[in-house]
Amino acid sequence: MRRILIVVMIGIMLAAVSACTGTTTDVAATSQQTEAQQDVSEEEPAQEETATEADTQITLSDDGGQIDGDGATQDGSTVQITKGGTYRITGTLSDGSIVVSAPGEDITLLLAGTSISNTSGPAILVQDAQNATITLEDGTENNLSDGGDSDYDAALYGVVSLTINGNGALNVLGNVEEGIASDGNVTIDSGSINIESKDDGINASEDGVSEIFINGGNITINAGGDGIDSNGAMTITGGIIVSSGAVSDANGGLDADGTVTLSGGVVLATGANNAIPTEGAQKFISVGFDNAQAAGSTISIMRDGKELFSAQIPQTYQSVLYSDAVLAEGVTYDFYIDGELIASTDTQSVSGGMGGPGGMGANGEPPEIPDGEMPEGMPEPPEGEMPEMDGERPQIPTDGERPDGQPPTEDAA
DSSP states (O other), rough: OOOOOOOOOSSSSSOOOOOOOOOEOOOOOEOOOOOTTTTTTTTTTOOOOOOOOSSSSEEEEEOOOOEEEEEEEEEHHHHHSSEEEEEEEEEEEEEOOEEEEEEEEEEEEEEEEEEEOOSSSSSEEEEEEOOOOEEEEETTTEEEBBBBBOSSSSEEEEEEEEEEEESSSSEEEESSSEEESSSSEEEESOOOOEEEEESOSSSEEEEETOEEEESSSEEEEEEEEEEEEEESSSESSEEEEEEOOTTTTGGOEEESSSSSOOOEEEEEEEEEEEOOOOOOOOOOOEEEEEEEEEEOOEEEEEEETTEEEEEESSEEEEEEEEEOOOOOOOOOEEEEEEEEEEEEOOOOOSSSSSOOBBOOOOGGGGOOHHHHHHHHTTTOOTTTTOOOOSOOOOOOOOSOOOOOOOOOOOOGG
16 A cells, blocks of 8 residues: 555635646546435526627638627737627637727627637737626537737736636637636636646736636646636635646645635645635545656545546646535545545544645655656647547536536435
């Protein structure tokens, strides 16, 4: 049996948080439900309807495209939006961008089957707006990638706060640094969002001011830095999140400089260290290893021989944090890696006063972190190419029910 130290933290979150930066990789996550919870429609609210009437239709094309309506113009390979409203966007730009500058205006970009790559900056840049929303039209797949040298170092970048919703899919490749970034707040309400990035997967960068809110959605991240990184607070109330941060430079799947509130959703975060939730009613378990676990290995969390959640992790990791509404005090949970039982842990309440991130190594010492090295299984992504999003992911519910294989309710746990 390999030597490990298991740190189990489950109860009301009252621990301290430490921040760093992280990177993400595409993850295939699955979960199993027990027979005791077949009807859980009241557990998760129905997904919002995203049928949106557009004021302007934008059809992208390398040959010039077409704009039907007001508020948008195209100059070469750049589409500029300068007026408030809803813009439905389809088509492809192989080397171009959408730039929004509409001071004091509410902007909605309805992505309805579009692919945008830019070799000299973000695929979508929101420079100015009162409110900026990215809506993923139901049943569509949308791709964004960046490149080159730019002050705006993400494939989807907002100088203002960004909100993402809708029941479509968004694949993001951050070749420069981040996948999705904002100088303000980032809010994700719904959608299937898959991010691969050189540095942080999702980043809110204003120190002590920015916040990240995740209220729903199916989010997978494979990051070269932190998976989800807030320079302020982080709040998770829903969704299915598998966030893989890099082992190098002490990154993790979750990282925040401020308060981490966890009150809903299913979260599996891996990396060198993960920020420990300090507020919220949902319990969690944190496990640390002396040695890095192999890229591509599968983590399974079991109870009484039944799988609660399983995910293949795309890069090496030394720390795992798992949270789910079904976790209960006084229950033993088993951790398996590639089918091998590595730990059986009894839950216990966090009493507070703990310092720093979770995932300590043996004898209470932090795990050894490779200095300045990219994690195994995390090659530098090629500039201008979209990631291949292989593997099955949990489906986003549209009828008020949890996805097939979703973990049981707390009563069933």
